[in-house]
Amino acid sequence: MESAVLVSILLSVIAASTPLLLAGIGELVVERSGVLNLGVEGMMLVGAIAGFAVTYSSGSASLGILAAALGGMAMALVFAFLTLTLQANQVATGLALTIFGIGLAAMMGAGFVGHPVPKLPGLDLPLLSAIPVIGPLVFGQDFLVYFSIAAVIGASWFLYRSHGGLVLRAIGDSHDAAHAIGYPVIRIRYLACLFGGAMSGLAGAYLSLSYTPMWAEDMSAGRGWIALALVVFATWRPGRLLLGAYLFGGITILQFHVQTMGLGIPPQFVSMLPYLATILVLCAISSDATRIRLNAPACLGRPFHAAG
Amino acid sequence: MLIKRRTFTKALGAGLAAGALPAFGHQARAADFKAGYVYVGPIGDHGWSYQHDQGRLAADKALGITSTYVEKVPEGADAERVIRELAETGHGIIFTTSFGFMDPTLKVARDYPEVKFEHATGYKRADNVSTYNIRFYEARYIQGVIAGKMSTSGVVGYIGSIPIPEVIMGMNAFILGMRSVNPQGRIKQVFINSWYDPGKEADAAKALLDQGADIIAQHTDSPAPLQVAQERGLKGFGQASDMIKFAPDAQLTSAVDFWDDYYTERTKAAMEGSWASHDVWGGLKSGMLHMAPYANMPDDVKQMAMATEADIRDGKLTIFKGPINAQDGSAKVAAGEVLDDGAIAGMDWLAQGVEGDLPK
Numbered sequence: 001m002e003s004a005v006l007v008s009i010l011l012s013v014i015a016a017s018t019p020l021l022l023a024g025i026g027e028l029v030v031e032r033s034g035v036l037n038l039g040v041e042g043m044m045l046v047g048a049i050a051g052f053a054v055t056y057s058s059g060s061a062s063l064g065i066l067a068a069a070l071g072g073m074a075m076a077l078v079f080a081f082l083t084l085t086l087q088a089n090q091v092a093t094g095l096a097l098t099i100f101g102i103g104l105a106a107m108m109g110a111g112f113v114g115h116p117v118p119k120l121p122g123l124d125l126p127l128l129s130a131i132p133v134i135g136p137l138v139f140g141q142d143f144l145v146y147f148s149i150a151a152v153i154g155a156s157w158f159l160y161r162s163h164g165g166l167v168l169r170a171i172g173d174s175h176d177a178a179h180a181i182g183y184p185v186i187r188i189r190y191l192a193c194l195f196g197g198a199m200s201g202l203a204g205a206y207l208s209l210s211y212t213p214m215w216a217e218d219m220s221a222g223r224g225w226i227a228l229a230l231v232v233f234a235t236w237r238p239g240r241l242l243l244g245a246y247l248f249g250g251i252t253i254l255q256f257h258v259q260t261m262g263l264g265i266p267p268q269f270v271s272m273l274p275y276l277a278t279i280l281v282l283c284a285i286s287s288d289a290t291r292i293r294l295n296a297p298a299c300l301g302r303p304f305h306a307a308g
Numbered sequence: 309m310l311i312k313r314r315t316f317t318k319a320l321g322a323g324l325a326a327g328a329l330p331a332f333g334h335q336a337r338a339a340d341f342k343a344g345y346v347y348v349g350p351i352g353d354h355g356w357s358y359q360h361d362q363g364r365l366a367a368d369k370a371l372g373i374t375s376t377y378v379e380k381v382p383e384g385a386d387a388e389r390v391i392r393e394l395a396e397t398g399h400g401i402i403f404t405t406s407f408g409f410m411d412p413t414l415k416v417a418r419d420y421p422e423v424k425f426e427h428a429t430g431y432k433r434a435d436n437v438s439t440y441n442i443r444f445y446e447a448r449y450i451q452g453v454i455a456g457k458m459s460t461s462g463v464v465g466y467i468g469s470i471p472i473p474e475v476i477m478g479m480n481a482f483i484l485g486m487r488s489v490n491p492q493g494r495i496k497q498v499f500i501n502s503w504y505d506p507g508k509e510a511d512a513a514k515a516l517l518d519q520g521a522d523i524i525a526q527h528t529d530s531p532a533p534l535q536v537a538q539e540r541g542l543k544g545f546g547q548a549s550d551m552i553k554f555a556p557d558a559q560l561t562s563a564v565d566f567w568d569d570y571y572t573e574r575t576k577a578a579m580e581g582s583w584a585s586h587d588v589w590g591g592l593k594s595g596m597l598h599m600a601p602y603a604n605m606p607d608d609v610k611q612m613a614m615a616t617e618a619d620i621r622d623g624k625l626t627i628f629k630g631p632i633n634a635q636d637g638s639a640k641v642a643a644g645e646v647l648d649d650g651a652i653a654g655m656d657w658l659a660q661g662v663e664g665d666l667p668k
Contacts, residue, residue, distance in 0.1 A: 005518050012514040016507070106352060113352040116531075116554045119539065212506040212532040214554060217350035219530075221505040252508075256515030259498040259664065266667060268501065 003133050009253065010137055014145060015211055017249025019044075019203040019220075021148040023227035024234070024241050025155050026199025031231055032159060033192035034172035034299035038094025039079055040200050041224025042101020047072040047201025048208040049109040052215040055117050065144070065205050072201020073194050075101055080193040084186050087303045102218060112215045120144065120210040144206045149242075151199065156238035168192060172297035175304040185304050200224070229278040235285055235295040248274040341579050343367065343375040343571075344394035346387065348406035351379050353504055355529030355548040356565070360405045360428075363567025370572045371579065383408025388415055395420040401578040403571065404428065407472070413437060424578045429474065431653065435585055440570060443591030444474070445481035445652070446620050447563030447599060448525075449627045451545045452485025453616050454560050454602070455523045456493050457609045458543060459486075465516025467509060467526040467533055468499040471666040473655045475527045481627050482525060483661040485616070495662045496521055506532040517542060523560075534558055543604060550600035561613070562600035570596060589649060592621040628652055633660040 023040050030037050037043075050071030055064030079097050082088040120142040123129065128139040159165040168188055171178040175185045203223070208215055226248060233248075234241035255270035285295060345364050349357035357379060368375050376399060378390050387409050394402050395416055401424040404413045410430035417425045417437045425437040433439055455464045464486065468475050479495060486493035496519055500508045505528075513524050513533035517540060524544035526533045531554035537544035538555035546552070546562025570590070577583040590596035599617055602610045619625035628651075630641035635658040641647060658666065 008514070008518050012511060012518070015514075016511055019507075106350060109352060113358070114354045114549075114553065116535070119535075207507065212510050212530070212535055214506070214531060214535070215352075216354060216504075216506050216530055217352035218504075219506050221502075221507055223507065253511055253515060256498045256500075256512045257519065259667075260496050260516065260519045264665070268667065271501070 007133055007136055009257070012253050013246065013250050014137070014141065015249075016252045017245045018145050018148050019206045019211065019223055020227050020230055020248055021152065021242065021245035022144065022206060023200045023203035023224060024230040024245055025148070025151050025238060026196040026203075027227055028231045028234065028236060028238060028241055029155055029159070029168070029199075030192050030196035031300055032172045032236055032297055033168050033189050034175055034297050034302065034304075035080075035083065035189050035193060036090045036094065036301040037076070037079055037097070037193060037196055038091060038228065039075065039097025039101060040196075040227050041220055041222070042098035042104075043072040043075040043197050043200035044101075044204040044207070044220045044224045044227075045105035045218070046075050046101050046108070047204030048219060049105040049112070049204075049215055050201065051205030052117065052208040053108065053112055055209060056112060056115060056215075061118075061120055061209060064209060065202065068201040068205030068208075069198040070201070072197040072199070072204065074197070076193045076197025076200075079197075080190045083303070084189050084193070087305070090301050090303070098224065106217045109215045109217065113217075115214070117209065117213050119213045120206075142210050144202060144210060147202070148206075152238050152242045159238065169297070172299055175299050175302070179304070179306060185306070189304075200227075203227070226274065229275060233274075233278045233281050235281065236297065237295070247277070341371075341373050341575075342397075342399045343373060343575050343578075344399035344402040345375060345377040346381050346390055346394070346402070346404045346406075346409060347377060347379040348381060348383060348408070349379065349504055349529065351377070353529050354531065354551075355504065357405070359548050359565040360403070360567055363571040364403075366568035367571035367575050371575055373575070373579075381406075381409075388412035391416045391425075392419075395423045400424065401426065401575055401583070403574075407474070424574075424583050426574055431587075433585055433587060438574070438585050438587065440574075440588040440590070442565055442596045443589055444563055444565075444597065445477045445627060446591045447561075447597055448478040448481040449485035449620065450599065450613055450616050451525060451561065451563075452482040452487075452493075453489055454605060454609055454613050455482070455525065455545075456486040456489035457612065458560065458605060459490070459493065459523050461520055461522045462490060462492050463494050463496055463519075463521045464523045464525055465513065465519070465521030466495045466497040466662075467512045467516070467524065467528050468497050469503045469528045470501060471499055473653055476658065476666070477628075477652055477655045478527055479662055480632075480655065480659040483659050484627060484632065487661055489612075493661055495525075497662060497664050499667050500528060501667070502528070504529045506530040509533050510536050513537065513544075531555065546600060552600060552603065557604060559600070560604055561602050564598040564600050566596055566598050592617060593623070634658070635660055635662060 047068040051064040051068030054067035055061050082093045083090045122140045122142045125139050129135045167183050171185050179185050230244050233244045251273050258265050347357040351357050351361040381390050403426045405428045407429045413427045427439050429441045430439045483495050498512045509528045510532040513536040524533045524537045526547050531551040534544045534555035538558040546559050548565050550562050552559045602613050628647035630645040631643040632641040634640040
């Protein structure tokens with residue numbers, strides 16, 4: 001295979017993986033704090049339209065990216081208020097957030113249909129970006145791609161190497177114990193939710209500013225749900241999430257090449273592979289009680305009452 | 309929160325009032341008449357449902373009536389509920405605009421014989437149910453001719469949605485057009501199992517271009533594939549609406565669905581009581597299908613495209629006329645034989661030059 005074709009395929013894999021990675025790492029941190037937010041899809045869409053609208057109106061992609069993060073955070077704040085302060089059921093609230101987000105984004109975006117924006121510019125370093133193969137792959141990406149990798153490294157460092165991360169994991173595993181020691185369970189969970197919202201918003205911005213630079217209703221087309229599956233697939237570990245996101249993205253691209261090559265593999269089969277893999281991973285980790293204890297946050301989805 | 313809601317309610321009220329006002333100016337009958345529309349996608353798709361909504365707005369304006377639309381209606385049990393609701397609430401004519409609304413439309417139509425129903429792209433009719441569709445394949449043939457002239461690799465990447473006759477006839481018309489100018493022309497196709505998923509459409513376009521195609525054709529609804537072509541300095545064709553804004557240097561042309569006149573005419577007929585059930589399959593000639601301006605191509609190709617368009621419109625060129633070979637090279641349509649509308653509408657075979665199998 002020609003190297004130009006290979007580079008181009010790898011570039012499409014990176015593009016397909018980045019939104020999953022951004023939303024996934026946000027949700028991973030949220031779930032690590034013991035909160036299950038199923039509203040990723042809705043937050044992503046609000047981020048997508050916020051990012052698009054601001055970029056289109058102001059002409060500045062940086063402002064757009066900022067707006068996307070804020071948009072996602074605003075949605076997450078609604079979720080956090082309902083589930084953490086009012087102690088509503090997290091699953092129901094998360095689902096409602098998704099449905100609400102789809103509608104809200106459609107309403108916000110009604111005036112922006114049919115307008116293009118320039119694609120988020122890629123890094124263009126003299127000499128480095130011109131290196132064959134490595135140049136475009138490593139030095140030619142846009143800001144959000146680099147940011148997604150940095151976010152994984154940052155989240156990994158935070159969770160395992162910092163005091164804050166230790167507290168967050170402690171809250172996710174046993175909020176009662178963490179509360180008894182005096183950690184602010186609700187406040188930390190609020191912060192985690194806001195972080196998750198911002199990352200989902202950025203994932204949306206990647207869709208509307210880089211992946212397909214336009215606004216279209218429901219443009220996330222289920223990627224928020226894949227990101228949720230990804231967190232389980234990764235067994236709540238940032239490193240595995242990175243791997244999983246690129247695997248999922250790779251399969252997304254692979255299914256089209258499989259079709260054109262005429263290998264006789266049904267495309268539907270290839271497109272269900274990521275989900276199949278997630279189910280297999282779920283089966284694997286559920287079959288072993290120790291592994292569940294080691295990986296899944298023990299308080300995931302359970303409301304916290306500051307009793308006594 | 310409260311202020312926001314109040315402002316929103318006010319805005320909504322103002323909108324409703326503005327929408328209702330023009331109706332008061334017309335005769336009572338016009339103001340009373342209501343038309344209903346059921347869309348499968350969001351009107352924000354800038355494609356299929358968007359064009360239907362443009363038609364609705366044009367009809368409302370021309371006739372001075374108000375209409376109701378319901379978007380994002382799934383093709384299933386929900387559709388019947390939505391259509392029934394519209395029939396129950398006094399809509400005199402109801403347009404259901406997706407193939408999957410066929411059976412629900414007929415079912416509701418049986419219970420409301422006085423209401424007129426119009427079902428797009430279907431084939432089942434009744435005394436109060438018409439069907440209407442556009443011969444999109446005419447546009448595909450012209451696109452094929454352009455692609456045959458413009459492609460240097462001789463390979464077109466074709467993004468399909470779902471392997472139904474509507475999509476297959478488009479693909480076949482395309483390759484017939486392409487091979488009329490380049491007998492070696494080929495189509496590489498992928499199906500994305502969706503009418504509308506910008507990300508997936510973009511991925512499919514990238515994969516096809518990586519496989520050696522240098523022009524993208526699509527039977528999906530978003531401008532995403534064109535954006536990919538634009539980014540790579542290659543060419544492509546838009547779908548359902550003029551998408552030149554998304555790909556100023558890449559869009560060669562686009563088939564533009566034009567429902568305005570049909571919706572105006574049929575609603576008017578229903579209002580005046582002259583409505584009768586029929587089956588319309590309009591194309592370039594009837595004005596239901598337009599071609600977006602030919603762009604990004606040399607003058608001779610443009611001339612050729614325009615001549616082809618004129619020939620189809622005048623009936624000088626029949627697209628599905630033999631000899632046509634099937635994918636494996638065997639004769640499918642004998643020389644001189646012309647496929648009738650039934651054979652076209654039920655097309656389930658690929659013509660020679662299209663590579664790859666249809667997904668089962």
